[in-house]
Amino acid sequence: MELLEFVLLLALTGIVAGVVGSLTGLGGAVVVIPVLAVAFNVPFPVAAGTGLLTVLATSSTTGAAYVRDRLSDLRIGMFLEIATVPGALVGATATVFLVRRSLNDDLLIALGAVLLAILAGTVLALRAARPATEGPDRVARALRLEGAYYDEAEGRTVPYAAHRTGGALGVAFAAGLVSGMFGIGGGVFKVHALERFLGLPMKVATATSNLMIGITAAAGAGVLLAAGYINPYLGAPAALGTALGAYLGSTLLPGLRNQTVRLLFLPVVGALALEVILRGLGLA
Amino acid sequence: MTAKLTPPTAGGIPEAEYRQIATVLRTGLAAALALMLGALVVYLAVHPRTTFGEALGSNPLPALLGLDAFGAALGSGRPEAFLTLGILVLIATPAARVLSGFLYFRRAGERVLAAITLTVLVLVILGLVVLGPFVR
Numbered sequence: 001m002e003l004l005e006f007v008l009l010l011a012l013t014g015i016v017a018g019v020v021g022s023l024t025g026l027g028g029a030v031v032v033i034p035v036l037a038v039a040f041n042v043p044f045p046v047a048a049g050t051g052l053l054t055v056l057a058t059s060s061t062t063g064a065a066y067v068r069d070r071l072s073d074l075r076i077g078m079f080l081e082i083a084t085v086p087g088a089l090v091g092a093t094a095t096v097f098l099v100r101r102s103l104n105d106d107l108l109i110a111l112g113a114v115l116l117a118i119l120a121g122t123v124l125a126l127r128a129a130r131p132a133t134e135g136p137d138r139v140a141r142a143l144r145l146e147g148a149y150y151d152e153a154e155g156r157t158v159p160y161a162a163h164r165t166g167g168a169l170g171v172a173f174a175a176g177l178v179s180g181m182f183g184i185g186g187g188v189f190k191v192h193a194l195e196r197f198l199g200l201p202m203k204v205a206t207a208t209s210n211l212m213i214g215i216t217a218a219a220g221a222g223v224l225l226a227a228g229y230i231n232p233y234l235g236a237p238a239a240l241g242t243a244l245g246a247y248l249g250s251t252l253l254p255g256l257r258n259q260t261v262r263l264l265f266l267p268v269v270g271a272l273a274l275e276v277i278l279r280g281l282g283l284a
Numbered sequence: 285m286t287a288k289l290t291p292p293t294a295g296g297i298p299e300a301e302y303r304q305i306a307t308v309l310r311t312g313l314a315a316a317l318a319l320m321l322g323a324l325v326v327y328l329a330v331h332p333r334t335t336f337g338e339a340l341g342s343n344p345l346p347a348l349l350g351l352d353a354f355g356a357a358l359g360s361g362r363p364e365a366f367l368t369l370g371i372l373v374l375i376a377t378p379a380a381r382v383l384s385g386f387l388y389f390r391r392a393g394e395r396v397l398a399a400i401t402l403t404v405l406v407l408v409i410l411g412l413v414v415l416g417p418f419v420r
Contacts, residue, residue: 243317
């Protein structure tokens with residue numbers, strides 16, 4: 001296959017991944033990485049490095065809009081980044097070491113399992129009720145991890161205050177670890193930390209997570225880039241396509257952003273996860 | 285006539301800081317995408333017969349990681365160098381956002397959050413210049 005043909009195919013995959021990623025809230029990497037690994041036989045760490053670039057493109061595309069609308073909580077996001085960034089550094093380093101020990105296939109199986117876990121978490125999140133409100137804990141009070149946002153749908157200002165910061169930091173570290181290790185955004189885990197542990201409203205949690213996945217991906221991508229696992233011929237078209245897809249998904253198709261559409265696309269990601277597992281097992 | 289409601293700022297940070305961070309993200313993303321798109325088009329025009337296998341097997345990036353080699357490649361107008369620059373700008377964009385946050389927290393006298401943001405920034409840089417080359 002000629003490079004031009006591959007670049008166009010990957011850019012197209014990126015556009016689809018960006019649209020699907022923004023509609024499902026899973027990010028584009030969950031589509032791009034399996035496609036690269038399964039359809040193009042790209043080695044796992046290179047696929048993961050490409051995935052992190054798509055995460056960066058998505059985060060900056062949609063993150064700017066969320067920040068402009070003041071839905072992202074910068075204070076809480078930056079507080080949790082102290083855990084997600086070390087997690088990403090450890091995860092990306094672990095991937096390099098595991099690849100050196102010829103554990104490519106095991107990483108693929110683990111990636112498939114993580115994708116399935118993310119799907120399960122997403123489905124459960126769709127059904128879950130908002131967590132009960134607790135008062136802010138000592139850390140939250142000291143760092144003023146609280147705020148309010150105007151909810152247009154509800155027509156009122158919604159106040160919030162963070163609590164259970166210790167547990168949130170633990171989940172945030174795990175989210176960073178998964179992101180750095182597998183090249184995905186890990187937004188589902190970050191939203192979990194923000195919503196379930198800190199008790200933030202879902203809209204603020206989603207917007208803040210979107211901002212956090214950028215710096216988390218930057219940490220992981222920095223390690224993989226310096227270790228030689230980011231290939232610009234793959235990364236550039238994937239990032240370009242995903243940025244365009246994320247833009248289309250978040251601006252041109254707002255009417256489709258509902259749970260039904262999310263559930264429609266989740267089987268696609270599930271099928272890709274199973275395909276990755278089969279490839280890892282040598283069955284695909 | 286309905287008055288336009290301004291949403292309260294999440295996290296108690298002034299609106300100007302939010303605007304500045306949104307601008308940092310938009311500008312960084314636009315610069316990165318423009319560099320990557322331009323360099324990719326030039327590369328494909330100059331090397332129309334390159335195959336996917338050759339591109340996958342001959343990653344130019346490791347050879348461009350030294351400052352001297354990178355500067356020389358940029359100076360000679362090699363599209364691979366501009367592709368790499370686009371990727372570096374893409375990675376640096378959220379780091380610039382964190383830097384902006386650090387400067388705000390320092391100005392506001394919030395020492396703990398300033399220390400946290402500075403630590404995050406240092407960790408990202410260490411990953412790129414120390415950890416990555418160490419495991420290469």
